Amino acid sequence: SEARRYKIAVIPGDGIGPETIGASLEILQALQETLGSFQIEYTHLDWSSDRYFAQGKYLPDDWMTVLKPHDAIFFGAVGHPKVPDHISLWELLLPIRQRFQQYANLRPTRIMRGVDSPLKNISPESLDWMLVRENTEGEYAGQGGRTHIGQPWEVGTELAIFTRQGIERIFRFAYQIAESRSKKHLTFVTKSNAQRSGMVLWDEVAWQIAAEFPHVKTEKMLVDAMTVRMVHKPESLDTIVATNLHADILSDLAAAIAGSIGIAPASSIDPTRQYPSTFESVHGSAPDIAGRGIANPIATMWAGVEMLRWLGEEVAADAWMKAIEDVCAEGVLTPDLGGKEDTRGVTDAIRAKVIKNA
Ligand code: NAI
Ligand code: MG
Numbered sequence: 001s002e003a004r005r006y007k008i009a010v011i012p013g014d015g016i017g018p019e020t021i022g023a024s025l026e027i028l029q030a031l032q033e034t035l036g037s038f039q040i041e042y043t044h045l046d047w048s049s050d051r052y053f054a055q056g057k058y059l060p061d062d063w064m065t066v067l068k069p070h071d072a073i074f075f076g077a078v079g080h081p082k083v084p085d086h087i088s089l090w091e092l093l094l095p096i097r098q099r100f101q102q103y104a105n106l107r108p109t110r111i112m113r114g115v116d117s118p119l120k121n122i123s124p125e126s127l128d129w130m131l132v133r134e135n136t137e138g139e140y141a142g143q144g145g146r147t148h149i150g151q152p153w154e155v156g157t158e159l160a161i162f163t164r165q166g167i168e169r170i171f172r173f174a175y176q177i178a179e180s181r182s183k184k185h186l187t188f189v190t191k192s193n194a195q196r197s198g199m200v201l202w203d204e205v206a207w208q209i210a211a212e213f214p215h216v217k218t219e220k221m222l223v224d225a226m227t228v229r230m231v232h233k234p235e236s237l238d239t240i241v242a243t244n245l246h247a248d249i250l251s252d253l254a255a256a257i258a259g260s261i262g263i264a265p266a267s268s269i270d271p272t273r274q275y276p277s278t279f280e281s282v283h284g285s286a287p288d289i290a291g292r293g294i295a296n297p298i299a300t301m302w303a304g305v306e307m308l309r310w311l312g313e314e315v316a317a318d319a320w321m322k323a324i325e326d327v328c329a330e331g332v333l334t335p336d337l338g339g340k341e342d343t344r345g346v347t348d349a350i351r352a353k354v355i356k357n358a
Contacts (some may be wrong), residue, residue: 004038006311009070009276013092014049015285017076019293023347024074027301027323030351031308031316034358036235038313043070045091049080051247057320058092064099067276068344072307075280076300081287090142098136100275102268103166104173105133106306107251107282112328113339115259119231122257124236130181131254132174133247135268137161138198140244160245161187162198164205171209171241173271178216178239186210189226189242189250202243227253254281262336281309293342296334298324302348316358323353 010025012018025042045066052058058078060066067073068151078092079085096102109129111117117127141161141355148154171188178186188206203220210218221229225244228236230253242250255264264282281299289295301324308317332349333339341349 003036004313005008006038006040006071007043007069008040008307009043009045009067009073011045011047011073011075011092013047013076013078013089013285014080015077015287015290016283016295017048017078017285019290019295019343020281020297021074021076023297023343024300024304026347027320027351027354028304030354031320031358034355035316035319036171036315038311046079049083049088052080052083052088052091058088060094063208065096067096067100070276071311073276073278074304074307075278075287077281077283079285079287083230094140094142096278097268100270100278100310101136101272102270102275102277103136103169104267104269104271105135105136105247106177106267106269107131107133107247107254107264108302108306109251109254109258109264111258112263112325114329114333115263117257117259119234119257122234127258129237129254130142130177130232130239131247131251132170132177132239132241133243133251134166134244136143137163137166138244140248148268160195160198160243162201162243164201168209169203170269171206171236172212173269174241175209177217179213181238182237184216185219186213186216187221187226187237187240187247189221189223189240191246193222206241209267223250230254230257251282260296260336261299262334263298263302265299265306267306269310277307277310279303279310293344294335294347296336296341297343297347297350298328319354319358320350322357323350326353 012021078088111124111127113124139160143159144157146156190199190203192203255261261283266280266282268278305317305321327349332341
């Protein structure tokens with residue numbers, strides 16, 4: 001039968017981005033050749049800080065037209081020590097998330113066998129979370145400004161935006177995920193004790209949508225107490241929904257608990273599929289280790305697994321994930337996980353398993 005065909009836009013970006021994306025493309029190539037059931041056509045895009053230095057812009061003016069025809073976007077990382085982080089983020093990643101209405105950012109967290117968690121007495125079975133982050137509004141809506149610039153009385157505002165529609169859509173999507181998981185348990189994170197408008201609306205809408213999903217158990221947690229619970233009772237959590245800012249912070253904590261930010265993936269999803277979704281790591285460009293060949297490629301690879309699932313390529317996704325899990329279990333690890341292997345070594349080990357398993 002004919003191989004299924006996909007178009008994927010690849011944005012390696014900065015620092016270790018090109019290293020972990022390069023490693024992941026090797027695995028995709030191996031999967032494609034071994035399985036023969038799908039074929040990917042790539043568009044390689046040089047949207048990065050180097051482009052910004054040369055041309056003054058991260059994105060070309062027609063970026064939406066360029067990206068729109070793709071089935072997915074595979075993204076490395078953006079960020080350069082010589083560019084303020086709010087510029088690189090707001091000129092590359094955030095416009096894509098917002099204009100493409102990628103309103104759900106999914107961050108699965110698990111402890112892989114063979115990986116040490118900094119928590120005592122924790123087993124891989126006791127932690128399996130799906131963090132769902134609102135990705136288009138909230139505290140990162142981009143509303144605000146600065147007045148009296150340079151004066152002693154200078155003012156800066158950062159307005160958090162919560163819309164009923166925005167809250168409804170993220171909760172409906174999160175409940176569908178919670179319903180598909182065995183525990184059927186959803187915890188939503190809030191700060192409605194201190195923030196009495198936006199966060200109170202968030203809670204009200206959450207309970208309204210909860211009523212549509214009677215088979216899912218719903219709990220509310222204040223964000224500060226949530227950090228404690230994640231550390232002390234990780235087994236008591238399953239699907240977690242939080243605002244843009246809260247989930248940004250909680251997901252780094254989740255990644256650290258799972259052993260390293262070097263394994264944590266993120267998918268920025270437009271559940272309506274009107275626009276392409278982006279598959280990326282939680283981590284950034286890691287300038288401290290860039291160019292040394294020791295970046296952990298697993299975060300980006302796991303994002304690649306999630307990309308294949310989103311495209312419907314479950315067999316390839318399962319083969320890739322199993323290869324990642326097996327290689328971790330065998331202790332083939334980069335230094336961030338306490339291992340001695342480099343990016344090349346881990347990639348070769350995963351590639352060999354993928355070819356054997358697929
Ligand atoms: P980072 O995630 O790049 O690095 C934090 C620490 O984790 C560093 O010590 C780094 O070496 C280590 N690390 C990260 N990924 C790793 C991997 N795959 N393997 C091994 N070690 C890894 O965060 P940081 O240092 O705060 O930010 C660096 C730059 O990245 C900044 O410009 C920041 O704005 C940007 N950034 C970009 C993101 C994105 O593109 N999605 C997300 C977070 C930060
Ligand atoms: Mg973050």
